[in-house]
Amino acid sequence: MSELVIEGLRARVGGQEILKGVDLAMASGEVHAVMGPNGSGKSTLAHVLAGRPGFEVLGGSALLDGVELLDLPAWERAQAGLFLAMQYPTEVPGVALADLLRASVSSSDNADEIESSMRVEAERIGFDEKFLTRPLNVDLSGGEKKRNETLQLGVLRPRFAILDELDSGLDFDALRLVGARVEAATEEDSVGVLAITHYSRLFEQLRPDTVHVLAGGRIQQTGGAELAQELEDTGYERWSDAPPAVASSAKLPADPVLDGPFSDPFADPFADPLA
């Protein structure tokens, strides 16, 4: 049984404080949803935990079985058992998925196991095997990229997986397969899942145990699975009093990873960004 405990996490991006004290604790096999309006800091939370460059930690801690993740370089966090399924997986020309997975498990597993594990995982989520030897994420559709992330989760079997908007870019059938695969990982490998999303559609297959509402850089409310449905119906208006973590006028680096009010291509285009 593993534990991920986040306490008082504060972080800054582009000179602006986005996370203002996030507290969240979870254990192996649990599914925690983090939902919230655009610009609330959801993706920032994911990147700060994974150690993405450009995100500056101002305070707090994130302990994985007592190991301070925030003190480790990104790759050691991953080796400690943390996995990030990215909202916008980066294209890495010339590096195939197989190369990546071999390099990431080089010390523990052997290459043959990786090969067969990749094929099994590809089959489970309907990911075309031809992509296994192609350059990472290059010329992949949004949906294929998300399947690719899910496949890696399946092969690497982390202790905790952060899913940053895994549902975006997936059509209904793909979402069902991917959601079911992650749900299975929580049971088969006791993977703990922190699912960051704007919508609740991922939760038809992946059943959350706990739902957190992140707004204004803090967890504003925590509840059971029913909270996700409630949010779907009522929206996030109730937290509109919480000052947005990302001011819409703020000058931020042109970086799609920032879930700023205008940068989420999957956001409701008719929503009033200042609401």
Added chain:
Amino acid sequence: MTEFSTDAARALAGPSWLVDRRVRAAEDFAAAVPPDVADEEWRYSAIREFDLSEFVPSSQPCAAPTPDFELDSSAVVRTVNGRIVSVESADELSAAGVYVGPLTTAEQGPDLLGAVGSEAAGYFTILNDAFVADPVLIRVPPGVVLHKPIVVTHHVTGDRAAAFPRLVVDIGADAQAEVLDHHTSESGPLLVCPVTELDVSPAGRLGYLNVQQLGSSTWQFCSQLGRAGRDARLTVSTAAFGGGYARTRSDVRLVGRGADCDLSALYFGDGRQGLDFRTYQDHVAADTTSNLLYKGVVSDESRSIYTGLIRVRPDARGTNAFQTNRNLKLGEDAWVESVPNLEIENNDVRCSHASAVGPVDAEQRFYLESRGVPTGEAERLIVAGFLGEVLETLPVKAMREPLRSAIDAKLSRQRRSEGVVS
């Protein structure tokens, strides 16, 4: 005064037509103005540090070194200091009328030498004309298709030796061949000025791969001169790893309608190496296509230069011409210059050029790190992948694995020098 006099050229062995040709070139050379960085073509180059008087022409043969790769080939020619020391050729080749061997003993030799090169003569090309010891000829008659590559190796050795390898490849109409041209040298100060002429007749197909693994103190001034006839397909590619200062000029002239040329290069400099590439895509005929992709990596205090020109002549309507140079700079002290150029004299064309210089992409590195790949290993994967894009398109497929090993060797040297620093 240098040792590269008309008398020295006249003293070289060979048939009288070749001796006469050398002497004429030596006279031209004596009158030629040495290049200078003030000339656009030599801008950024290390030419001011070069002193020809430090070298002596050598055509002293000895046994060729054993190459560190094995290749299933149809013929192998080896030269040492520009002198042919061995020719092995499969029986099928001569049965099919293919000629692989000394140009001087081939019937059309005198006509073929310089047939492509004469119009683009530069200082070191003229020097090659004057001191070429023993040109190599590969001649594939019309309609003959070779399924295994022909290999030519050149080695330079000796005290301050200067060597002038020459390779002439003549591909007949609708014929097809692949040629590996492999260059090595000893580690001391040496000079090598190779000239390669690639002539592809209508509908012929030639894949040429130059692999440069010269010693770390060798000066190289190399000319690759290609000409593609109607509907011909010519690939001129280079993989450059060695040399102290190694310059390669690649010219392709598309003279027949529908001709198609690919130019590609991958290079990896480290230590204090300078790798210098100049390219010229010259579209003479209509409906011709040329596509250039050069990708390089520089680390330590090494330097790379790329300058290229696409020229579209007035009659070359319907030209497609592309030029891309991308560079990865691994470290603050490495230096890259990249200057693509266009000169277009016809409106009905599609041309583009692009160049980029930068460090390993932080987002790409983070993506790999976020899967548990250590930083150094992530960078090595990205660099190998970056060059892999060119590697996967090179002719002489069987060389890809040896070239991958050469890249790995450079990368592990990189890792060691990192270790020394930290």
